[in-house]
Amino acid sequence: MQDPGISTIVRWRARPVAGFVEFCQTVMSFSVPQGPYIGSMHAKDTVKAQLMDERDLERILHRMSRQIVEMFAIDETAGADFGLIGMQTRGVFLARRLAGLIRDIDGVDVPVGILDATMYRDDFRMRNRKPEVRETAIDFDIHDRHLVLVDDVLFTGRTVRSALDALMDMGRPASVHFLVMIDRGHRELPIEADFIGRRVPTLPGEEVRVRLSECDEREGVWLVDSGEAA
Amino acid sequence: MTSDVEPENVQDQSPKQDTGLAHRHLLGLEGWSRGDIGRVLDTAVQFREVLDRPIRSVPSLRGVTVVNLFYEPSTRTRISFELAEKRLSADVVNFSSSGSSISKGETLRDTARNIEAMKIDMVIIRHGSAGAPSFLTRCVDAVVINAGDGAHEHPTQALLDALTIREQFGRIEGLRISIIGDIMHSRVARSNLHALTTLGADVTICGPASLLPVHLDRLLGEGARGRVRVTTCLDEALDGCDVAMALRIQMERQGRSLFPSVREYHEQFGIRMEHMEAHRDLIVMHPGPVNRGVELATDVVDHERALILNQVTNGVAVRMSVLYLMADGTKRHA
Numbered sequence A: 001m002q003d004p005g006i007s008t009i010v011r012w013r014a015r016p017v018a019g020f021v022e023f024c025q026t027v028m029s030f031s032v033p034q035g036p037y038i039g040s041m042h043a044k045d046t047v048k049a050q051l052m053d054e055r056d057l058e059r060i061l062h063r064m065s066r067q068i069v070e071m072f073a074i075d076e077t078a079g080a081d082f083g084l085i086g087m088q089t090r091g092v093f094l095a096r097r098l099a100g101l102i103r104d105i106d107g108v109d110v111p112v113g114i115l116d117a118t119m120y121r122d123d124f125r126m127r128n129r130k131p132e133v134r135e136t137a138i139d140f141d142i143h144d145r146h147l148v149l150v151d152d153v154l155f156t157g158r159t160v161r162s163a164l165d166a167l168m169d170m171g172r173p174a175s176v177h178f179l180v181m182i183d184r185g186h187r188e189l190p191i192e193a194d195f196i197g198r199r200v201p202t203l204p205g206e207e208v209r210v211r212l213s214e215c216d217e218r219e220g221v222w223l224v225d226s227g228e229a230a
Numbered sequence B: 001m002t003s004d005v006e007p008e009n010v011q012d013q014s015p016k017q018d019t020g021l022a023h024r025h026l027l028g029l030e031g032w033s034r035g036d037i038g039r040v041l042d043t044a045v046q047f048r049e050v051l052d053r054p055i056r057s058v059p060s061l062r063g064v065t066v067v068n069l070f071y072e073p074s075t076r077t078r079i080s081f082e083l084a085e086k087r088l089s090a091d092v093v094n095f096s097s098s099g100s101s102i103s104k105g106e107t108l109r110d111t112a113r114n115i116e117a118m119k120i121d122m123v124i125i126r127h128g129s130a131g132a133p134s135f136l137t138r139c140v141d142a143v144v145i146n147a148g149d150g151a152h153e154h155p156t157q158a159l160l161d162a163l164t165i166r167e168q169f170g171r172i173e174g175l176r177i178s179i180i181g182d183i184m185h186s187r188v189a190r191s192n193l194h195a196l197t198t199l200g201a202d203v204t205i206c207g208p209a210s211l212l213p214v215h216l217d218r219l220l221g222e223g224a225r226g227r228v229r230v231t232t233c234l235d236e237a238l239d240g241c242d243v244a245m246a247l248r249i250q251m252e253r254q255g256r257s258l259f260p261s262v263r264e265y266h267e268q269f270g271i272r273m274e275h276m277e278a279h280r281d282l283i284v285m286h287p288g289p290v291n292r293g294v295e296l297a298t299d300v301v302d303h304e305r306a307l308i309l310n311q312v313t314n315g316v317a318v319r320m321s322v323l324y325l326m327a328d329g330t331k332r333h334a
Helices: A006-011 A020-031 A054-071 A092-107 A158-170 B006-013 B034-051 B076-087 B108-117 B133-141 B155-169 B186-198 B223-229 B234-238 B251-258 B262-269 B272-279 B308-333
Strands: A046-050 A082-087 A111-115 A146-154 A176-181 A195-199 A206-211 A220-225 B065-070 B091-096 B122-127 B143-149 B176-180 B203-208 B229-230 B243-246 B283-285
Touching: A006 A054, A006 A082, A006 B308, A020 B262, A046 A054, A046 A195, A054 A092, A054 A176, A054 A220, A054 B133, A082 A092, A082 A158, A092 A111, A092 A146, A092 A176, A146 A158, A146 A206, A146 B223, A158 A176, A158 B251, A176 A206, A176 B229, A206 B186, A220 B234, B034 B076, B034 B155, B034 B186, B034 B262, B034 B308, B065 B076, B065 B108, B076 B091, B076 B122, B076 B143, B076 B155, B076 B308, B108 B122, B122 B133, B122 B308, B155 B243, B155 B308, B186 B203, B186 B223, B186 B243, B223 B229, B234 B272
Parallel strands: A082 A111, A082 A146, A146 A176, A176 A195, B065 B091, B065 B122, B122 B143, B176 B203, B176 B243, B203 B229, B243 B283
Antiparallel strands: A046 A220, A206 A220
C-alpha cells in the first residue's frame, strides 16, 4: 500500500481515552498493513469521514433492539416463533449483540442463526476473486418463524436477494424482515430494509466500512474512497 | 454482506490477496500447494452442510454446462460427480464409452472438438490412459477435471480421503497414514501420496514387492521424499499407524499375476479383525468398490472404525467444492 499521507492519518480519531502509545500503534498499523493485521481498511482505501463511533453504534443497536421487541411483541414464547439471522461476517456479530440487548430488556433468549449466501449470488462468475464460502449454521427450524435478517451495509440489494433465496431453500418462514446498520443507497433491485441504523447518501466510487471489535481492531463506521473505479 | 464490502473480507482473513486457485484445470494433485488443497477442503465443509438441508441444492453453477466423459466403467465416481453437478444446478450431459460415438471409433481429439463446438464449460474425464485429461486441455477451452486417468492420478478421490481424515482427526499434519495394496497401478495411491505429503502426513506404502513402484524417488517431489516409507510387511505398516487405506485389488487385471493368489494376498496384506483388535485406534478407509475378504475381511468393512461410507458422502461435497472453485476458470461466458 502507498503511504496514505499525513492528512489521512490525522483524520483518524484515536479512541476517546487512547494513550500516546496506542495512538502510535494505530498510526503504525495503518501504514504497515502486512502481518497479522485484522480489520484494516482496504489497501487502497483513503478515509473520507468517520460516520459513527462505538457509542453511536451502541445507541443505534439499543434503539433497534427496542423496535424489534415492540414490533414482534417479544415475550417468553419468542424462543419458538422468532429468530435473528446474521449475515456473514459482520451481520453475525450485530445479530448477536441485538440478541444480548433483547435479553437485557426482556430476559428472553432469542435464537441467532448464521447465514452465508455466497452460493446463491448471481454475479459469482463476474468477479476476479471468488468470494469465500463461509459457514451457514441455523440450528433452529425456520418454518413458521418470524425472522429478522441482519447485515451491516445495504447497497445494491443483491446480497439480500441471494439471502432470501437461501432462506427459502431451508424452509418457509412466517415472515422475513430486514435490519441493516447503514443504508448507502444505489439499489439495483426493489428491496428496502425494515430497520435502518442510518441512511448515508454516498457516491458510486465510495465504500462504507463497518468495523466491529469482534473481528476488527477498531470499532465504528467509516466512509472511504476505495481507490477502484466505480 | 452487501456486495461493496465483500472482497475486503477475503483480504481481512488472510494476508494473501488472490484467493482463487493457482490452477485452471484439475489434472492431478502433484504440484498443488497446501493452501489450494486446504481451500478445496474448507469449501467442501460448507457444502457438506448444504447436503443436510431440506433442499439439497444451490444455484451456484446455474448456466454452466458440464459434460461427464467416462471412457472407463465407473459407478461411484460418475454418480458422485453427477450428483455434485446437479446440486450446484449445472446443466449436465453424460457420455459413456458404450452406446456412443466413442464405441464407433471416434478419436479423443474429435470427441473433444465436438464438445468444444457444443459450448461446454467443464469436462469431467475418466480415461484408461494416463495423460488423457492433459491432452484434452490442449484441444478444448473448457475447464478439465480428471476423474481418474490410467495409473496416473485420481485427484478428487485423494481430496475426499483428505477431507474424511481431517474430519476424523481435526488435522492431517503429523498423522501416520499407511496405503496398502497395489501401489504401482493405483492412481488413488499416487494422488494420495502427493496430497498427504503436501499436507504434512507421514505416509507408509505397503504391498507385495511386485506391486510397489520401482522409481518412487522420481515420483515424489523434493519435500515429500523424507515423508514416505516403503515396506512389504503389513504389521510394520500398521504399527503406530493412525489411518490404513486399503486399495482395491483389480481382479479384472489379474491376468498378469503379480502375486500368487487372492487367498495368499488376503493372508499377507488383508486387514482382518485381529488387526482391528491389536490396534485399538486404527481407522480404516477404502476407495471402493471393496472386494470383501481380499483387501479387507468382511467384518472389517462393517466395523465402526471403517469410514468407507463417510468417504462416499464426502465425495459429493468435495466434488461440489472442486466444481464451484474451478468454475471460476470459465469466465469467458461472463
